[in-house]
Amino acid sequence: DQQVKQNSPSLSVQEGRISILNCDYTNSMFDYFLWYKKYPAEGPTFLISISSIKDKNEDGRFTVFLNKSAKHLSLHIVPSQPGDSAVYFCAARGVWNFNKFYFGSGTKLNVKP
Amino acid sequence: GAGVSQSPRYKVAKRGQDVALRCDPISGHVSLFWYQQALGQGPEFLTYFQNEAQLDKSGLPSDRFFAERPEGSVSTLKIQRTQQEDSAVYLCASSWGGLAGVVRQETQYFGPGTRLLVL
Numbered sequence: 027d028q029q030v031k032q033n034s035p036s037l038s039v040q041e042g043r044i045s046i047l048n049c050d051y052t053n054s055m056f057d058y059f060l061w062y063k064k065y066p067a068e069g070p071t072f073l074i075s076i077s078s079i080k081d082k083n084e085d086g087r088f089t090v091f092l093n094k095s096a097k098h099l100s101l102h103i104v105p106s107q108p109g110d111s112a113v114y115f116c117a118a119r120g121v122w123n124f125n126k127f128y129f130g131s132g133t134k135l136n137v138k139p
Numbered sequence: 140g141a142g143v144s145q146s147p148r149y150k151v152a153k154r155g156q157d158v159a160l161r162c163d164p165i166s167g168h169v170s171l172f173w174y175q176q177a178l179g180q181g182p183e184f185l186t187y188f189q190n191e192a193q194l195d196k197s198g199l200p201s202d203r204f205f206a207e208r209p210e211g212s213v214s215t216l217k218i219q220r221t222q223q224e225d226s227a228v229y230l231c232a233s234s235w236g237g238l239a240g241v242v243r244q245e246t247q248y249f250g251p252g253t254r255l256l257v258l
């Protein structure tokens with residue numbers, strides 16, 4: 027049973043516009059959330075994270091929002107650039123195990139020039 | 140500096156064959172993780188090491204899977220009697236983990252993965 031879900035397999039956005047990637051989770055004991063970006067033939071690279079004590083974290087063009095009551099997080103990329111085209115994974119970790127991460131199935135973002 | 144490296148990058152095995160996948164973590168990283176990523180899915184946790192100690196192997200799918208990190212640096216994931224359902228990308232990640240359990244929010248650095256195809 028998947029505890030972290032990304033229901034949109036793909037997303038296409040025009041360059042310069044906002045990209046919004048969504049992620050839902052089922053376990054209320056998750057307390058730390060991350061987004062990873064993955065290019066073909068490479069491993070995932072860390073992008074941004076958020077602790078459950080916050081509802082927003084921003085890093086340059088990337089902002090992650092956390093809605094604990096809805097068990098939902100989103101990644102906003104503004105403005106989107108063609109180099110942002112990649113697969114994005116959200117991941118979560120629970121208070122019961124600091125070292126076990128649960129990943130969603132990914133969303134493939136295509137930013138069109 | 141050097142990142143996490145994995146070898147081989149691609150491996151084709153016949154069903155029933157044993158395979159060994161190698162991970163070289165970033166030098167000095169205490170924590171090491173193995174993940175399995177099936178086609179179209181996200182990485183799925185297999186096992187975790189802190190130095191040479193395997194602290195969590197709850198994700199290993201069967202007793203055909205075995206991982207070791209005898210000197211606390213290089214790790215090997217071994218799969219015995221491979222089956223077709225073992226076909227996946229196997230990712231290794233490392234993190235500093237110097238204060239494991241205290242410093243909780245650490246970045247994991249992933250290798251490029253080994254793509255295993257079992258025929």
